Amino acid sequence: MSIAAQHALPPFLTAKGANLALDGHDLTQMAAAHGSPLFVFSGRQLAGNAKALLAAARAGHPRARIFFASKACSNLHVLQIIRKEGLSIEVNSGGELWKAQAAGFKPAEIVFNGVAKSVAELELAIGLGIQAINVDSAFELSRIAEVATRLGKVATVALRIVPGIGGGATAGIQTGSERSKFGIGQTELTEALDIARSHAGVLDVAGMHLHIGSQVLDLPDFLESVSFTARQAQEIAQHLGKPLRHLNLGGGYPINYVHQRKGANTGRDFDLSAFAAEQPAAGMMEAVARAAARALGPQPEIFFEPGRSMVADCALLLTRVENMKRRGATPWLYLDGGYNLLLDSAAVRWYYHMVNASRMEAPADADFRVVGPLCDSADCFFDVEGEYLWDSLKESLAGIAGVTPELLATLKAKTVRLPETRALPAATAPGDLVALLDTGAYSLEEMFQYCGRQRAKAVMIAEDDSIVTLRDRDRPEDLVDAAERMGMAAAR
Numbered sequence: 001m002s003i004a005a006q007h008a009l010p011p012f013l014t015a016k017g018a019n020l021a022l023d024g025h026d027l028t029q030m031a032a033a034h035g036s037p038l039f040v041f042s043g044r045q046l047a048g049n050a051k052a053l054l055a056a057a058r059a060g061h062p063r064a065r066i067f068f069a070s071k072a073c074s075n076l077h078v079l080q081i082i083r084k085e086g087l088s089i090e091v092n093s094g095g096e097l098w099k100a101q102a103a104g105f106k107p108a109e110i111v112f113n114g115v116a117k118s119v120a121e122l123e124l125a126i127g128l129g130i131q132a133i134n135v136d137s138a139f140e141l142s143r144i145a146e147v148a149t150r151l152g153k154v155a156t157v158a159l160r161i162v163p164g165i166g167g168g169a170t171a172g173i174q175t176g177s178e179r180s181k182f183g184i185g186q187t188e189l190t191e192a193l194d195i196a197r198s199h200a201g202v203l204d205v206a207g208m209h210l211h212i213g214s215q216v217l218d219l220p221d222f223l224e225s226v227s228f229t230a231r232q233a234q235e236i237a238q239h240l241g242k243p244l245r246h247l248n249l250g251g252g253y254p255i256n257y258v259h260q261r262k263g264a265n266t267g268r269d270f271d272l273s274a275f276a277a278e279q280p281a282a283g284m285m286e287a288v289a290r291a292a293a294r295a296l297g298p299q300p301e302i303f304f305e306p307g308r309s310m311v312a313d314c315a316l317l318l319t320r321v322e323n324m325k326r327r328g329a330t331p332w333l334y335l336d337g338g339y340n341l342l343l344d345s346a347a348v349r350w351y352y353h354m355v356n357a358s359r360m361e362a363p364a365d366a367d368f369r370v371v372g373p374l375c376d377s378a379d380c381f382f383d384v385e386g387e388y389l390w391d392s393l394k395e396s397l398a399g400i401a402g403v404t405p406e407l408l409a410t411l412k413a414k415t416v417r418l419p420e421t422r423a424l425p426a427a428t429a430p431g432d433l434v435a436l437l438d439t440g441a442y443s444l445e446e447m448f449q450y451c452g453r454q455r456a457k458a459v460m461i462a463e464d465d466s467i468v469t470l471r472d473r474d475r476p477e478d479l480v481d482a483a484e485r486m487g488m489a490a491a492r
């Protein structure tokens with residue numbers, strides 16, 4: 001069996017003898033030079049994704065624009081590459097707005113989402129005259145009108161509407177229904193439109209926005225959101241007596257996570273169907289843009305806000321095995337990175353594929369329980385909560401008539417989201433490097449210092465093969481802030 005088949009690697013990952021390489025750079029040498037844990041990004045993959053998504057959107061609709069969802073990765077080096085590729089940016093807070101400007105985006109290239117925008121954030125956005133503030137409630141629209149009146153400005157806004165469409169790989173990342181906390185529901189819309197009409201001098205309702213979820217696997221969900229937009233935009237336009245200039249169809253486009261590929265070593269009984277995206281983001285986006293051109297015509301601009309599909313497959317996280325144990329028949333591996341670096345592995349039980357980056361010549365032929373370094377039982381790369389819940393569910397269901405093995409299997413698949421074990425080479429041991437793949441989205445943004453853990457360093461192999469430091473590892477002194485330091489000095 002070839003290495004590629006054993007490990008189902010994407011093309012920019014290769015084996016250099018026993019070692020894993022990214023864009024031709026030996027990752028064990030990278031870890032020796034920069035330490036671990038270490039995020040390594042591929043500049044080529046990032047620029048390639050940006051080009052591919054923009055080309056796909058434009059192939060489907062001549063006036064399509066892409067606003068990269070910067071919450072997925074707002075590192076300034078990453079943002080600058082995205083800007084140079086001709087993309088615009090979506091921000092979700094005053095902080096992200098500040099970073100967008102620092103990365104060189106112009107106001108007309110910025111849209112601002114968010115469910116709880118403060119007066120100060122609105123003053124900043126209205127003062128700059130950004131492309132659009134996506135309004136999340138009738139209350140927020142009246143707050144925007146107040147701020148705009150006070151500043152003597154016109155605020156350009158789009159109404160974020162709840163479409164009632166349930167896309168998204170897990171419940172926590174489905175954002176298109178009234179069960180989620182996002183957007184303006186139908187009952188509130190009339191109130192919002194009345195506010196828009198009565199403040200027409202300071203509110204320019206330029207567009208409509210929706211976002212149905214993240215890692216949305218089914219194209220029909222996106223197509224339904226286009227039909228919804230066509231109906232809703234017409235209603236809004238009639239109400240306001242003018243057509244909308246842009247329609248923002250949000251993000252949520254899926255990536256083809258490595259473990260979905262044939263031959264991936266996912267552990268023995270992991271149900272891949274939950275993540276089985278058949279259509280890559282660019283193809284889906286082109287189909288959606290085409291549908292938008294048909295349903296909405298070529299005149300209004302069509303905005304997309306991809307995040308995950310731009311950056312997820314651009315990076316891996318290199319971690320070192322620091323300890324091992326045997327519990328019963330199963331060996332356990334203790335990595336130097338856990339959910340302090342990959343919050344989604346605990347928060348939404350997200351699966352990150354693992355490869356032993358220092359034993360690429362060995363087959364992944366043994367099952368390991370893999371855990372992180374934190375003093376927290378939930379810091380596991382298996383679903384400890386789901387396994388507990390499943391055990392107690394099984395106990396409560398025992399002896400109840402009509403509980404079939406099929407029902408039990410379905411309940412187990414819904415309850416336990418991650419595989420019990422990971423398949424790695426049998427010789428995997430302390431000192432080895434384990435790479436967690438597809439970790440470029442949301443990870444740098446969500447790192448934190450729990451248990452006195454320093455946030456990881458991140459580097460990028462740039463398109464010219466130079467190594468760019470995206471961010472340094474925290475220093476020990478970064479674990480205390482300036483006020484703590486002053487307090488300590490005063491106490492001495």
Ligand SMILES: Cc1ncc(COP(=O)(O)O)c(C=O)c1O
Nearest residue numbers: 069211214251252305306307308
């Ligand atoms: C309004 C909005 N747009 C875009 C995105 C990006 O989603 P994804 O990373 O799934 O493309 C999000 C993610 O939460 C969002 O809330």
